[in-house]
Amino acid sequence: MSVLTNLITPQLEKIHSGKVRESFRVDAEHRLIVATDRISAFDSVLKTAIPGKGAVLNSLAAFWFEKTQDIVPNHFVKLIDPNISLVREAKPIKVEMIVRGYLTGSAWRGYQKGKRQVSGVPIPDGMKKNQAFPQPIVTPTTKEESDREISAEDLVKEGWVDAATYQKMAEISLKLFKRGSEFLAERGIILVDTKYEFGLVDGQLVLIDEIHTPDSSRFWSKEDYENHPENAEQLDKEYVRSYLLQNKKDGRYPAELPPEVVAETTRRYREIFRMITGSELPDTEEDVRQRVYKNLLKAGLIKPGFVAFVMGSPSDEAHARKMQKEVEKYGVFSELRVVSAHKNGERIPQVVEDYNLSVEPGVVVAIAGRSNGLGGALAANLTIPVINCPPFSDKTDLMVNVNSSLMMPSNTPAATVIDPKNAAQFAVRCLNLPALREQIMNEIQQMKKDLIDADRKLRGR
Known part of the structure; x- marks a missing residue:
């Protein structure tokens, strides 16, 4: 199956390459965000790409940006390709606003070891795996080489963000989480936890990066959670994380995924997109690089060669x-x-x-x-x-x-x-x-015509 592991063109200036996304300069006010099919887990990019994953992430983020723009402005302008968005240039705030609705994942693993707080937010004793919090909690992390849990107070103290902006980010994050939870619940999906990122455009706080995707969020099947709360079906990247945890050897995670895990991960990504949007994405058998080329050309962002x-x-x-x-x-x-x-x-x-x-x-x-x-x-x-x-x-x-x-x-x-x-x-x-x-062909015909005309002129005809 066709995958997009990177986008290379001499016609666009690459300004950033992250674990999954790449950014290209368009002009002083805009850039292209390319969601590749690379997949990362535990702060590492795996050698194996997931067909169609980038299209799911990018197209789903675009869907949510449009659904939430009444809560907070965002940097999204338009889709260029299922894998590519045109966005406004923003100055990023180096903080991830993680909102948790349930005790699971890394928070649960820490809880099992006796940890009773996440990013300075207390968690009560006596909770069970995957149990819902009384109210969603905001647990920020810094955006560094390795994300670091940090309290709101320390974020301000260390200069990552000022107090007023952080408070606004926290309030918006909870509103976005509420909107996402209610929308997804109608479709049989639980929004377990997620992250939001913000930036500034002309001094205005805007939502950037992605929102409510399988990479930035944890989803459960609502029906399965009600029947098996501690082992609910996962509809997100946690499936890959679980595989890596189960196959960890000598302190190292596998660098590649077997074909059956790749196929199942692709299925899960595409299924969550369909469940949320009610739409289908291009088939994974399509040549994604050719499609990207045609759409960049159509948008006038590159020349044909x-x-x-x-x-x-x-x-x-x-x-x-x-x-x-x-x-x-x-x-x-x-x-x-x-x-x-x-x-x-x-x-x-x-x-x-x-x-x-x-x-x-x-x-x-x-x-x-x-x-x-x-x-x-x-x-x-x-x-x-x-x-x-x-x-x-x-x-x-x-x-x-x-x-x-x-x-x-x-x-x-x-x-x-x-x-x-x-x-x-x-x-x-x-x-x-x-x-x-x-x-x-016109140049060739003109050349021939010029020769004939010259011959006639010389012969006086």
């Missing part, structure tokens, strides 16, 4: 700019980079990763003259076309040094085009973009 001009030296810039100008006529994205195969070849793996995993089609033009090791190094590692276009100073330079671009090692497929304009046009044609075929 890219041509990267990789120079061996800054002195090659003028040569590269000639080709870049030609490429831009076709409405494709282009960028210039400087990487020397001989002087800082250790950067080539990063270039390869940036382009091999890009969501859109691309072509690389290698620009290096004498002893062209750059084109060969790129062609040996890239899965996209590589074109050599050396910056020869004159015909003598060309005759002496062209062989280093023409003679590539075995299994190193790189074309060599001497004329910069031809190289740029060849790069665009290598993209093989349907949207450009008509434009290229």
Whole structure:
């Protein structure tokens, strides 16, 4: 099944990569939030991705943002793709507001060991596993490398947030929890506990990140809880946590999940989405990267393809700019980079990763003259076309040094085009973009017409 473990494109600036989500700059006021299919537990990202998980998280968060905007403004603008949201840029408050309605999870594990408070909030003696609190409680944590329980007083004392803002966050969190609990109860779901995150937009407190998703919340089947309160069916990520706890060895959790656990986790995520929204998401067999590419293109956030001009030296810039100008006529994205195969070849793996995993089609033009090791190094590692276009100073330079671009090692497929304009046009044609075929065909027809017109003029006809 298709998964989205990351989004890579040279056309968008990545500004953050978290355990599950990635952020990209759109402009000064907006960013893209990409919910990948990665899954984390116990502060670690597992090697195994969960098909469709990102679409559930992102689309469900969008659903809840719209359902709760009367309680608190949020950063959500619109869905770009089931996995991607356009949001307003916010200054995050580094505090997670965790609201608990029941004694379970880490709070219960601590309770069993005699712990009688969470984040400074007292818990009475004599409670049972999964028992409801008399009233939901707010138990904040700091957002650090490892989340840390902390009391409201210490949050203010340590400077994480001021007292007035914290009080407002706590009040809003309880209202959101009440709204979510009532809505879900009508659908046979118990909202057990959840987290909320806040930020500031132009000084205004807004809800950010996600809300009431299987990653940020714990859900139980209401019917199952009433029949088996201590072992209620879990409809969230706790299923994965339970598997990891049961298979912990020598103090370490498994780094991967077996196929049957992956399949069941996918089923649970999709089922909770259907139960909450009444809608279905795209099938997990769909090529998610192709869908993302098409939706980013449709939203005007990327161009249909890219041509990267990789120079061996800054002195090659003028040569590269000639080709870049030609490429831009076709409405494709282009960028210039400087990487020397001989002087800082250790950067080539990063270039390869940036382009091999890009969501859109691309072509690389290698620009290096004498002893062209750059084109060969790129062609040996890239899965996209590589074109050599050396910056020869004159015909003598060309005759002496062209062989280093023409003679590539075995299994190193790189074309060599001497004329910069031809190289740029060849790069665009290598993209093989349907949207450009008509434009290229018109250029071909115009070229033929110009030749015929010139011939007629010479012959006086």
